[in-house]
Amino acid sequence: MAAADSPSTALRRRDLCSRGIRLAGKMRADVVDLLDAYVEQQGLDASASVAAVEGVPLAAVEHWDEQTGTQRLLENLAAYRAFRALLAQMLEEQREQLGEADTGLGRALAAVLLQVSAFAYHLEELLRLESRGIPGEEGDGPPPPPHLSLFEQKLRGLGVLRELAQWAVRSVRDLRQLTKPSPATGAASGLAESP
Amino acid sequence: MFSRWNWVACGFCLVLNICSPDASGGLVQSCGHIIPESPVLALGSNFTALCILNESCLDFGNIYANQIIWKIKNKLVPKEQYREINRTVSSVTFNDTSSLATPLTCNILADGQIEQNIYGITVTVGLPPEKPKNLSCVVHQTSRFTYVMTCTWNPGRHTFLDTQFRLRYSWPEEIFPDCIPKAVNNSCTVTDIQFFVNTEIWVEAANALGKVESDPLVIDPIDIVKPLSPQNVSVSSGILPTVLKLSWENWISDAVMTLKFNIRYRIVGDTNWMEVPSEDTASPRTSFSVQGLRPYTEYVFSIRCMKEDGVGYWSDWSEEKSGITTEDQPSKGPPIWRIIEASHTPDSWTVHLMWKALKPFEANGVILQYEVTVRDKSSLSSPPKKYNVTSTNHTLQLPKGTYEVTVIARNSVGASPPSVLLIPESNSKAPVENLRTLPKHDKLWVGWTAPNSYVLKYVVEWCLVSSSSDCVIEWQIALGDVQGIDLKGIKPFKCYLITVYPLYADGQGSGQSVKAYLKQDRPSKGPTVQTKKVGKAEAVLTWNHLTIEEQNGFIRNYTILYKTIDGNETVVTVDPSKTEYTLSSLANNGSRSGPDFTFTTQKFGKGEIEAIVVPVCLAFLLIVLLGVLFCFNKRDLIKKHIWPIVPDPSKSNIAQWSPQVPAKHNFNSKDPMYPEGSFTDVSVVEIEADDKKSFSEQDLKPFDLLKKEKSTSEGHSSGIGGSSCMSSPRQSVSDSDEGETTQNTSSTVQYSTVVLNGYRDQTPVQVFSRSESTQPLLDSEERSEDHAGGADSTAQRQQYFRQNGGQDETNADRPCFERTKQITHDNEGDLVGFVQLQISGQSSQPFGLGMEKNTQEAALSNVLQICTEGQTVRPETVEENPLSVDEMPKSYLPQTVRQGGYMPQ
DSSP states (O other), X not given: OOTXXXXXXXXXXXXXXXXXXXHHHHHHHHHHHHHHHHHHHHTOOTTOOOOOOTTOOOSOOTTGGGOOHHXXXXXXXXXXXXXXXXXXXXXXXXXXXXXXXXXXXXXXXXXXXXXXXXXXXXXXXXXXXXXXXXXXXXXXXXXOOOOOOHXXXXXXXXXXHHXXXXXXXXXXXXXXXXXXXXXXXXXXXXXXXXX | OHHHHHHHHXXXXXXXXXSOTTOOSSSOOOSEEEESSSOEEETTOXXXXXXXXXXXXXXXXXXXXXXXXXXXXXXXXXXXXXXXXXXXXEEEEESOGGXXXXXXXXXXXXXXXXXEEEEEEOOEEEOOOOOOEEEEEEEEEOSSSOEEEEEEEEOOSOOSSOOEEEEEEEETTEEOOOBOOSSOSSEEEEOOOOSXXXXXXXXXXXXXXXXXXXXXXXXXXXXXXXXXXXXXXXXXXXXXXXXEEEEEEOSSOTTTOOEEEEEEEXXXXXXXXXXXXXXXXXXXXXXXXXXXXXXXXXXXXXXXXXXXXXOSXXXXXXXXXXXXOOOOOOXXXXXXXXXXXXXXXXXXXXXXXXXXXXXXXXXXXXXXXXXXXXXXXSOTTSOOEEEEESSSEEEEEEESSXXXXXXXXXXXXXBOOOXXXXXXXXXXXXXXXXXXXXXXXXXXXXXXXXXXXXXXXXXXXXXXXXXXXXXXXXXXXXXXXXXXXXXXXXXXXXXXXXXXXXXXXXXXXXXXXXXXXXXXXXXXXXXXXXXXXXXXXXXXXXXOOOOXXXXXXXXXXXXXXXXXXXXXXXXXXXXXXXOEEEEETTOOOSOOOOOOOXXXXXXXXXXXXXXXXXXXXXXHHHHHHHHHHHHXXXXXXXXXXXXXXXOOGGGSGGGGOOTTSOHHHHOOTTSOOSOTXXXXXXXXXXXXXXXXXXXXXXXXXXXXXXXXXXTTOTTOOOOSGGGGGTOOOBOOOXXXXXXXXXXXXXXXXXXXXXXXXXXXXXXXXXXXXXXXXXXXXXHHHHHHHHTTTSOHHHHHHTOOEEOOBTOOOOOTTSOEXXXXXXXXXXXXXXXXXXOEEEXXXXXXXXXXXXXXXXXXXXXXXXXXXXXXXXXXXXXXXXXXXXXXXXXXXXXXXXXXXXXXXXXXX
């Protein structure tokens, strides 16, 4: 597949990967900052244990290095689509709870939401470059959120952010893996990863 | 009439506007309307409007489309632009909307005269928006976590319409809210910027005439970031005296972007920045050690950053921070020189050692002291003398000889390398040659030709030459391989004396000097000129040299400008070394004229006065001498005239004369009237008064005084003979009564008193009364005027004539009657005859002087020469012409006959 890439496609893929990596890195940094603000704002304990968020693929997987590039992209896309929906829901809940007064946390959530959307866009573009069909969102989207109490909403939000932070780290690794000349991944060969 | 039409109009209006059957819910129902309603039109386009009349108005008001007129702001639109579509619709067309104005009204002429408005619209004319151009965006970091993106563009031409600009940006699957500019139309700032995603940015401009979008700008905002400059910059000195460590904080996280840096620094007080090589700071960091700095020097630092890959914008320079490097030992010894003065003893010197304080970059710290070592080279056995000095000079009294002086500067870290100066006993080495100067802007370049021998270094001394103070020497050391240096701090228009000494390893060359100016100006004043000597055709001018402060440059020459009183100006150039110049034959570069100085040459040149006076004196002396000799030779003759033998009047026959008796009757030819010795020479001139007019004025001058007598006393005259030549006659009272008193006077001259003769037809009565008075005749004449009205006898007695018989008298300066030859009688000393000169009033010759025989007189004529203005008339000469008794008078007295003249007796 890589051998069939045109120069422009290769450049495009490299550019997308590069930006994706940097976006994921910034997203992780912002999410980490947001986690601190969120915990403090919601009155939670930073060490509180949160169950896995439903509908979000776990970032930690076995045999990660054996995954193909497409597989990585698809898992990432599924995860970030789920994060996009969850963050949108969190933002809505945030607005319902605090109104427009707490603009700081709301802006931070909106910013992370944008970054998640942008990263999902990067993934879709990469999948297009690999001539892969992009799965539809409807079927793969998270199930409608169950009715949760306010505290449960806060804990779920904490869990979403923690998982997003982990996914950001994994996404950086996945995209770097895609840029490496690895036959197993089918990623573009000869592409150097930007810092 | 007016009232009637007014009511008609009102009624018509009611019909049109109020009584309309189509009134629906309102009080006013128009009879028509215009299509389109309030259009917005493009400037320059064409436009057509329709006025549509309501059908209902047709029936009530008989209004039809052919009655419609169009107006633009009350100005009638030409009917050529109308078109009747049908009976209810009229159109108007404008080919260019720029001629439109608001409002455009549809009106109708009722009955062909009454104008009534049907409808009006507002027309707005403008331009569609132009496509925005030159869209560019910059993401500014406003705080540690916030970024804003400001985009600017060129909005294009003015549209004259309300045009909305909006900045739009989007991701492929995300549309962001538009950014609408506030108060401007060419920029907008977006606050929710997300990095690492290509964002499409464009500008949309819209107004009533259209909408247009700019070309999109697709960019990842991270590539257009202008980050905040590094914060909290600090400078710290390290162990090394040439290193300072710069530390800072970056306000942008590595997750967003990594940075590279620029570091610049400068010495405090210097305006030129130096930069750390950019490749040394091209990686992310928060500190950097700047090396290669000067010890003990304060530096100012500043830093900026940008995205590491160079895509984006540099931040602003950070605030400046300063730091000082630590001290180091002085890098070189102080330059040293000396001034040697002769001491009070011939075998010793006074040596003024002087050295320059090290420059900061040479001192590398605070110089605490100088160590001076003086070693006598001629006496190796004597130990060197050491002095610790805190100033930059030291004076020593040394015996003449060769010395080696060493100076070391010391600071808290260490000592400088030594500076060595060899002071030889004499400057016997070769000097520099061809010493010259050249001004170069504000510096004075001094150049020389090096001697053939190897020169260690040169010492250039210079000092400001002043007339009021000593030359304060400044000096500078130049390396031996140079042949010229620039002297700084040289003042323009000041004279400097520059001396260059070559220093050899084993001695010193003698100094070569030159005077120089950095800039020259014209002298501040001109010399004051004085005359040393002034002659007829020359003058010696002197002046003093200007002081050195007044010269402002080298005096090339003096220029003397002088002009005569009539304005002829002459210019003379004088050598500058001179202070004196002789102007004979009374005859610029920057220059200053001295004060004007006026002098006048003398009328006579040197020696001319002597040349005139001496010959005149000599001539005078010669004449006097000749005169004396002549008088000596002719003393007998002179004696005869000056001291003549005067007969006693009492014994004279004439003593019997009576003034009251006419002389004629006294004449007796038988009687010896003139005893021997009674008379000398007597010349008689007879002039008749009537002939006066025949003489020229000049001829008559001698008779001027006599004229005065004319009106008072005829016959009064003193102008007989010599007296007529203004020969200072003196009054001589020779009245017969006084004859005895004057008889004994040896100096008396015979005079005669002339008794008035008749005037014209009157019988002349002539009475002569001889006198020996020597008084001035003129005085008597003047006095005679006083007595003019007196008795005849008195008047007659006061008339005197000087008797000049036999005496030569010369009056060269004025016309005169000169008797050149005496009438010689047989017996010398007696009257032998006289020349009677009669100027006849009937003479036709103006100057004709005829000798006529008066019938009443017996006149012996001699040679009479009349000298008038150089003309000489020699009258007829009669010599001892025997006359009858009646005709020959008994006595001959000189007479000058004027009006009522005197007749010889």
